[in-house]
Amino acid sequence: MTHDILSPRETEIASAYARGDTYQAIAGRLGIAPSTVRTHLATIYRKLDVSSKLELHARLSGASPDPEVRTDHAAIVSELALSLEEALRREKALGEVLRIISRSDGEIDKVMSAILGFALDLCEAEFGILFDYHGDRRFSASHIRGIPDAFRDWLDAQGTFAVSPQTGLGRLAAGHGIVAIPDVRAEEIFHGDDPLRYATAFHGGARSFVAIPMMSSDRLVGAFTIYRQNVRPFTEQATTLAQCFADQSVIALDNARMISALRAGTP
Incomplete structure (x- = not known):
């Protein structure tokens, strides 16, 4: 029986994943990081000698392990299986985003x-913010997902605010490039009195952070930011994925503006 092989926490995660829950959903329910969910799943796949979500579901339902799976290859099999499933999830998510944009009617x-929900799940991040850019290093948080209440309240109170050149948003505004910070508490600005960095670290509980510029032609229109609440720097793969979602956000914003303009011109 699987309960003799898996710990209670592993059984809970395995059951949730097998029935279709995402890393983000499982992490939110259990109060752990999405990356921790993935680590547990790699162990679960290895312990149960499975190489797909379908096999996992079958094992949890009482099926015997596949005798062809060799124990000494189990770690490789589990990692490849999860990587393949994650690639399929990315393709499905990006396709779903395009479908939502095409049918949004300006909503x-x-x-x-x-978009933020998919980005957080696939990039294994706890919360995300889409900032509008108003020029002169001034930003406002226009859309949020998963953000702690204290950080949301702080952003609401600020409205449109200027950021210092040393912040992630300040560097993004200056260079129009991706800004990835392995640990927001490790930079010198954290030890000063910068209000945004303080709020990010203490109100948001953020540690690792990446900001993606949102460009319309050659004009900066905003920043797509995602945050992890543990020190786990974003890989190039995660950053590339976040860039895809940022690009889709720009398309969605342009579509919404176009629809609004058309409606305003309708007699």
Whole structure:
């Protein structure tokens, strides 16, 4: 029986994943990081000698392990299986985002919430913010997902605010490039009195962070930011994925503006 092989926490995660829950959903329910969910799943796949979600479901339902799976290859099999499933999830998510944008009819809040949700799940991040850019290093948080209440309240109170050149948003505004910070508490600005860095670290509980510029032609229109609440720097793969979602956000915003303009011109 699987309960003799897996710990209670592993059994809970395995059952949730087998029935279709995402890393983000499982992490939120259990109060752990999405990356921890993936680590547990790699162990679960190895312990149960499975190489797919379908096999996992079968094992949890009482099926015997596949005798062809060799124990000494179990770690490789589990990692490849999860990587393949994650690649399929990425393709499905990006396709779903395009579908949502095409059918949104200008409902930008719904679209942005969906885009941020997919980005957080696939990039294994706890919360995300889409900032509008107003020029002169001034930003405002226009859409949020999963953000701690204290950080949300702080952003609401700020409205449109200027950021210092040393912050992630300040560097993004200056260079229009991706800004990845392995640990927001390890930079010198954290030891100063910068209000945004303080709020990010203490109100948001953020540690690792990446900001993606949102460009319309050659003009900066915003920043797509995602945060992890543990020190786990974003890989190039995660950053590339976040860039895809940032690009889709720009398309969604442009579509919404176009629809609004058309409606305003309708007699």
